[in-house]
Amino acid sequence: MKLLTRLLIGLVVLVVLAIGAGGILLGLVFDPNDYRGEIEQAARDQAGLDLKINGDIDWSVFPWLGLAVNEIDLRYTDKPELAQLQQAQVSVKLMPLLSGNVEMSSVQVNGLKLNLIASEQGNNWTGPETAAGTEEPAQQESSSGESNASFLKSLSIEEIVLSDAQVIYSDETAGTRVEVSGLNLTTGQLMPNQPIPLELSAEIKQFQNNAETLSLSTSLTANALLDLASQRYQLSDIVATTGIAGLTPGEPLELNIEADVDANLAEQLAKLDLQKLALANLNASAQVSVEQFESPVIKGALKVDEFNLKQLLETLGQSAPETADADALTRIGLSATLAGTRDTLALNPLTINVDDSSFNGNAAVDLNTLGQAVTLKGESFNADRYLPPASEGSASAAGEGSSPANSERWSKEEIIPIEPLQALNLNASFDLGKLTISGIVANNVGLTLSAHNSVVELSRINADMYSGAIRSSAKLDASKKPLKINISEKISGIQIGELLTDLSDSAPLTGTFSSDALLSAQGQSMHSIINSLSGMLNIKASDGVIEGISMAQTLCQGINNVASLGVNTQQVDQSTPFADMGGSFNITNGVVSNKDLTANLDALTLGGSGNVDLPQALIDYRLGLTIKSNLFNETCSINNRLEGVEFPVNCKGSFDTDPAQMCRPDASAFTNLIKAEAQKRVEEKVGGKLEEQKSKIEEKLGEKLGDEGAKSLLKGLFGN
Known part of the structure; x- marks a missing residue:
């Protein structure tokens, strides 16, 4: 046994010495640089690539079979340069090869530069079209897949190092360029079915017409698991940090990501578990799976933790809106279930939280047209919290200097931006149980919107309020300037007193109000809209009282002044009850004209005609009061001969005139009336x-x- 062992050891020593001596001798006899031209010609013949090896080709044999190539240039014929490489080297351990195992030292690629160019003529990274009959190698590869997999099972690489790499992508048609520099990748030992540590870092810059628009500095660590036999690939414990400069004028933003990725190609299943996505004060998480890659089915969930929107906007360099409630927009959150296909991505159900309000519904995007569809429902929303805060003295300022003689009453500032309207590709439906805005309370608020091809149609603008209802629709045509606006409106059964009380804590007018209108206007500012407003309006009010303006006292006072009847007009009620009131109005370029105003007041009938000039904020109206019975049986009894006689009252002034001072009787008419009465006597x-x-x-x-x-x-x- 001892003799056999010694013989084996001696044999191994002899083999090693022989290989070493042969390698030294081979290295002295064989120089790979002598075959530089053949290598370059093979690249040209096989792939249509112009390969230039400008440096030396170094190699070694024992104990590592190693190869190093220096200073390589690469391009397709008659196209801009595609790549440069300072050095690439790889070596394989000889002894394990004797047993069929491949043990490699580090694979190193240094100074790689990729220059990708896209233009109207094409690009520089694709070569001639593949000739017919080249399918056979692919078939051979497929048929030898098992042997390749068996070979890769025994593959071991100590590390892969990509250092100081650079990638430039230029789109000459769009005038954009992306540069990736300082690209470094280092791996731990690569072995099948064993986690492989990865470290990656890079600098990324984006340019538009040679002006830098965005800069990123990123680093990433992860563990990769490659199961080649079952075609399963995993990236676990991904931790990525990216500094973003250019989005904000201040310090760069930091984006942090923690995630796991699992892809099983054999089962056509990929999963993403995004545990953390953090940007400023925004934190999100998501779980997404994709099945059946050819006809993908997407499933998952998305959550955005509650965050302060004002703080986020300030961090992003945007002005946060000032709100009447300082705590408004400080608690925003979102959660949704994700589903989709190749053509559509949907969030259903979708929940959005805005401070104390919650909205439920769904949203979807067409991945082909980027058209969106949104449906949301909520219980209650107080919009007054989100309006700009009232400034000190704003109430008095509103009345002072607002006359057209002193300043423009209607602002020329554009309040409807036309470009966003032109870009909209949206179908939306919104329903709210209760809405409070500017002190007005509305219930069962509904809105349906369709926006396509620069036309926005609001087919449903509904609300129930103050015992009545509003049913309206509108259309905005932004296909060209000026913006065109059309409105159809119907109001029924609104209690005017309740509305005015919510608006101003007083009700100078009560009653039930109804109206219908067809209106049109054009422009983007209040000045343009008011000056172009045209159409028709019908109004009707019933069972009400006009407080502060006593038609009866005005009439009785006029009679008393002219005829010295001795009537005590102070005892007359300072209000005007009416049974019904209505009329039709024509509007042309902001001027409202009426010829058929009628009202049945207490013991009076009223007729009227005149104009209201909205652009100039002026009223010129003539009312006719007719006594239809003994006016005031106890406090203002008058001669029965005055029954059926019309008494004119002129209402003239600006919108700022006190209503009690605006309407006055026509004294000449009263004088003529008394003269006629005297003549009769x-x-x-x-x-x-x-x-x-x-x-x-x-x-x-x-x-x-x-x-x-x-x-x-x-x-x-x-x-x-």
Whole structure:
């Protein structure tokens, strides 16, 4: 046994000495640089590549079979340079090869530079089309898959090192360029079915027309597990950190990612477990799986932890909106179930939390057209919390200097941006149980929107409020400037008093209000919209009271002043009750015209006509009041002769005029009325005396002439 052992040891020593001596002798006799031209020609013939080996080809035999190639240039014929390489080297341990195992030392690639160019003529990384009949190698590869897998099972590499690599991608058509520099990759020992540690770092810059727009600095660590036999590949314990410069004017942002990736090609299944995605104060997580790669089925879940939106916007260099409630927009969150196919990606169900409000629904995106569809429902939302805070003295400032003579009443600032409207590709439906905005409370709020090809259609703008309902629709055509707006509106049964009380804590007008309108306008500012507003409007109000304006007192005061009737007008109620009121209005370029306003007031009827000039904020209106019964039986009793007579009242002024001062009776009409009444009284008095004299004469003459003769004589004298 001892003799056999010694013989084996001696044999091994002899083999090693022989290989070493042969390797030294081979190295002295054989120089791979002598075959540089053949290597370059083979690359040209087999792949159409122009390969230039500008440096030496070094190699060694024992104890490692090693090869090192220096200074390589690579390109396709008649195309820009594709790649440069300073050095690539690899070595294989000889002794394990005797037993069929491949043990490699480090594979090192240093100074790789890839230059990828895309232009209208094509690109520089694809060569001539593959000739017919080249399918056979692929078939051979498929048929020898088992032997290759068996070979790879025994493969061991100490490490792979990619150092100081650079990749440049240029799209000359779009004028964009992406540069990856300082690309370094280092692995631990590569062995089948064993975790392989990975370390990666790089600098990435994005350019637009040679101007830098974005800069990234990234590093990554992970463990890779390659199960070649079952075609399963895993990246676990991924920890990536990326510094992002260029998005904000301040310090670079830091993006942190922790995740696991598992891909099983044989079962056509890939999974992503994103445990952490953190940017500023935003933290998200997701679990996504993709099945059936040819016709993919996507499943998963997404969650965004509650975050402060104002703080995030400030971190991103954006101005955070000022809100009436300082705590508004400070608690935003999202959760959803993910599902999709090759063509569509959906979040269903979807939950969005905005402070104390929650919205549930779904969202989807068409991956072919990038069209979106969103459906959301919520219980309650107080929009007043999110409006700009009221500044001190804003109430007084609103009334002072707002006359057109002092400044522009309607702002020319564009409040409707046209470019975002043109870009919209959206179908949306929104429903809310209760909405509070500007003090107005609306229930069962509904909105349906369709936006395609620069046209936005709001087919449903609904709300139930103050015992009534609003049913409206609108269309915005942004296909070209100016923006065109069309509105169809129907309001029914709104209690005016309740509405005004919520708006201003007082109700100068009460009653039930209804209206319908067809309106059009154009422009993006309030000034443009008001000045171009046109269409028609019908209104109706019933069972109400106008407080602060007493039509009865105005009428009674006018009669009293002219006729000195001694009426105590202070006892008249300072309000105007009405049974119904309505009219139709035509609107042309912001001027509202009306000719048929009617109202049945308490003991009065009212008719009116005139204009309201919205651009100039002026009112020029004439009202006609007609007494239809004894006006005020106790406090303002007037002559029954005034019943059925119209008393005109002129309402003229600006929107800032006190309503009590705006409407005044037409004094000349009252004067003419009293003159006519006085004339009637004179005629009645004189006429009465004539009739009395006529009767006496008839009686006396009748005695002498007879009745018929007397009548004929008087008829000739008085004409009747």
